Amino acid sequence: MAALHLENVTKIYKKGDNEVRALDGVNLDIDAGEFLAIVGPSGSGKTTLLNILGCLDSPTEGRMIYDGQELRSLGEKGLSAYRRDRISFVFQSYNLIPVLTVRENVELPLLIERKIGNGDARSRSNEMIAAVGLAGKENRYPRELSGGQEQRVAIARALVKLPLVVLADEPTANLDSHTAEEIVELMRKINAERTTTFVFSTHDRLVMEHARRIVTIRDGRITGDERK
């Protein structure tokens, strides 16, 4: 069975008297270890699909099964716990916590998860910071880093808790092409080494070139699903 299974997922937003159908009967299976790009024009439903995959939002209709568990029955607390334990995010504008150092930002998911002690959290964070090529910058604050370095920290933060899936919303949109290339390479490497599932929403050709599967979405419907 697929690691992530979406069945006839529909998301309707209400704007005044109007209804906006952001997702319309989406069926999607994502296997463990996939490196998948969701592409489509602005407003096509990419971010809504990522939010639903990330349990940040619930579908109006349809079923979601993650790792064999039906998510509809989980309430607010249950979804928080599910995100905490199995899902990580990489955001377009990095969204690091400005008052925390690089190490503290990377440690944060482990401290929220509270599964391991502070000492283990620190050593695992250091390993991850080294893995993304930022060894020696553990005590820097985000304002002291370049955009590419910030995104590396965001990736280290996403991976440190060994999640089932990493959801990345336009992860290279704010980076120059050289840095973007490095970041995509880094994610591919981690995907290969750790079999972590990566799902991106992107407009970036570079990301699409590296993706092993491209799902195209338009007007809330999946219109293409290409495996390389």
Add this chain to the structure above:
Amino acid sequence: MGTLWKIALRNTIRHKRRTIITAVVMMAGIGTFIAFDSILAGMDRMAVDNMTDYTLSSLKVRTPAYVDDIQATPLDKPLPDASRVLSALQGRGMAATPRIRFVAIVSNYNDDIPVVADAVDPEGDKAVFKLSSAVISGSWLAPGAGKTVVMGSTLAKELGFKVGDSVLISAQTVDDVTNADEYSLVGIVDTPAPEVNGSGLFMPLQDARALLVTPDMPGGYATEIDASLPREPTLNAAIASGEKAAASLRAALPGLRVDPISYLARDYLSVRNAKAKYSFVLIFIVLVIAAVGIVNTILMSVYSRVREIGVLRAYGMTRRDISRLFTLEGLALGLIGSLLGVALGAFFDFIMIVRGFSLEAMSNSMGSLPLSGVLYGEWNPRTMVTGFIFGLVVSLIAALVPARRAAKLEPTAALRFQ
């Protein structure tokens, strides 16, 4: 919780201007409260000390019938055995002296003024009261000097007396017959107690006994015995020590009434308790203003960190965690403001305790309050703890509103926030 504290504290430090403004308001509120309390305590101490030293003494022993009829200053209800009372008091290490209080009319042969006079033991009185050191003209009464009086400065001025003048004093005797005699004014006193200055008249016991034609009594005729207790560091300690001494004496002097300063100065002390309530209202108002500042500061913090809230929620923080984060930020602000407030208050207390504040320039505006000289503050650790805790509680309550607002943010909306 450690991570939440870390984020909360660092945000508090990072937004220096917001933190400083809020903390300064809190500091002003709590510092004012502590300073105000110190001044009030110092004023109370000064007022009660002055009453003890010039009018009331620390403790009085009288007959119950005398106290019941005290408005009439009766002469037919004296102590049955003054010497027994004196030895009971002196046996407990207290200085004690007999007095007779009586209504007299003081005249300069043209004008007269009714007063409540005190007949005193000229030497023994010095051990209990400080009147002898408040003489500004002439001298204090001397034993066996013969028909002499000392009077308050305002009374002397109103009747145009100066030291050496003859004073005509009339009074009702014990048998209710009017008697009068002429006395020589040997001294004028000016004390911090306005009632002594305005109507104080003092004469030796033997002259008063002759004027009032009192009967012979064991230990000599006296309506009261006044005693002094060792000085305590605070007013509350003085009140407690007086009550303890009174309780012990009551057992030793059955049939007599023993009243400590908490009873003798009860009117003043009840006003003091009301003042304490006003000071609490004052801090409450200032801290409500500070609370509005805290609400604003944390709301600003919430709005400037909406995306951060989205990230924390995305990584699995619950609404409760987010609420806690901003509540802790309010608590951190409260902690800084309260600590600074206590420090400011303690600094003011220190200045007031070491250097004091002269009331000379304000002597005309003190009215009938027994206050003059240098006012010193008093340490009150309880006020500091109250101010500190109150500051924390107010900031905690103030933080709840913005913390709830932060917790209500949907993660998807928070992450989209620009």
